[in-house]
Amino acid sequence: MAKNGLVICILVITLLLDQTTSHTSRLKARKHSKRRVKAIEKFSFKHKISLTALKNPIPNTDSLYGKPTKQQLRTVLPSFKQHYEHLLRAKHHVKHQKHHEQQVRRNKIENRKYREYSIKNGIKEKDGDLKTQIEKLWREVNALKEMQALQTVCLRGTKVHKKCYLASEGLKPFHEANEDCISKGGILVIPRNSDEINALRDYGKRSLPGVNDFWLGINDMVTEGKFVDVNGAAISFLNWDRAQPDGGKRENCVLFSQSAQGKWSDEACRSSKRYICEFTIPS
Numbered sequence: 001m002a003k004n005g006l007v008i009c010i011l012v013i014t015l016l017l018d019q020t021t022s023h024t025s026r027l028k029a030r031k032h033s034k035r036r037v038k039a040i041e042k043f044s045f046k047h048k049i050s051l052t053a054l055k056n057p058i059p060n061t062d063s064l065y066g067k068p069t070k071q072q073l074r075t076v077l078p079s080f081k082q083h084y085e086h087l088l089r090a091k092h093h094v095k096h097q098k099h100h101e102q103q104v105r106r107n108k109i110e111n112r113k114y115r116e117y118s119i120k121n122g123i124k125e126k127d128g129d130l131k132t133q134i135e136k137l138w139r140e141v142n143a144l145k146e147m148q149a150l151q152t153v154c155l156r157g158t159k160v161h162k163k164c165y166l167a168s169e170g171l172k173p174f175h176e177a178n179e180d181c182i183s184k185g186g187i188l189v190i191p192r193n194s195d196e197i198n199a200l201r202d203y204g205k206r207s208l209p210g211v212n213d214f215w216l217g218i219n220d221m222v223t224e225g226k227f228v229d230v231n232g233a234a235i236s237f238l239n240w241d242r243a244q245p246d247g248g249k250r251e252n253c254v255l256f257s258q259s260a261q262g263k264w265s266d267e268a269c270r271s272s273k274r275y276i277c278e279f280t281i282p283s
Contacts, residue, residue: 153184153279157207160199164279165189167207168214171272174253177215178230181277188217189256189278190229192237197262200276204258208274215275216264218254220245227254240264 157166164186172180178188191197208214217230227235241263245251253269256262267273 158203160196162281164281165200165203166277168275171274173272174215174219174269177275178217184277186277186279187230188215189276190217197239200256201258201262204276211274212259213255213257213273215273216254216256219252219269221252224249
């Protein structure tokens, strides 16, 4: 009897322990389920998402502890699947919202940079416009000065068509005479037609009385026999005297002869002669 009583006590204690363990497992499962629901509610509130999963809470899994039957699995699995799909949609929504917020921030930064760049470039453009206007004013002032100087030259000399002639006051070799004319804003005189020949004859008689010849801005120093003006351009109008030019390589510069009625002759460039400067009147 004592042995039977001991066996019965052991069986009772074992049953009590099993019930206690099963009850503890159920409590833990309920707590775990409640924690998950609270986490989802917090997630939903933080990201302003209305989750259908909260209306359909996580299915009760208490009955699954132990070995679940096929009927229990068929009942619970659709609910898990629906809950999982809601979570995926919520995750996608949060990802899209974060991307949108990042894009908004990038747009704000780009707009701020664009405004700063526009302001900076606007100042540069204004500076550039002012600089351009100042340069334009300077060109106009210089042009007015040139016109004033040209008018002074024309008053001192004579005006022929769109040119002004001004006679020199001394004797100089060809190169020095040309440099003197350039320093005054002109060049050595170059007659382009018979009218200018006649005008030069008349002006030379008045301004250079007693002078038989004076320099023209024509030479063949580069290529013998090929006469060009002081800028290197070919001469289309020629008015040579008889048997001229006859100096060969020794005489490469051209003289205007009064005694030969404005005909030309060649002369050594180092010879000192009188000269007339020519100034073009801008149209």
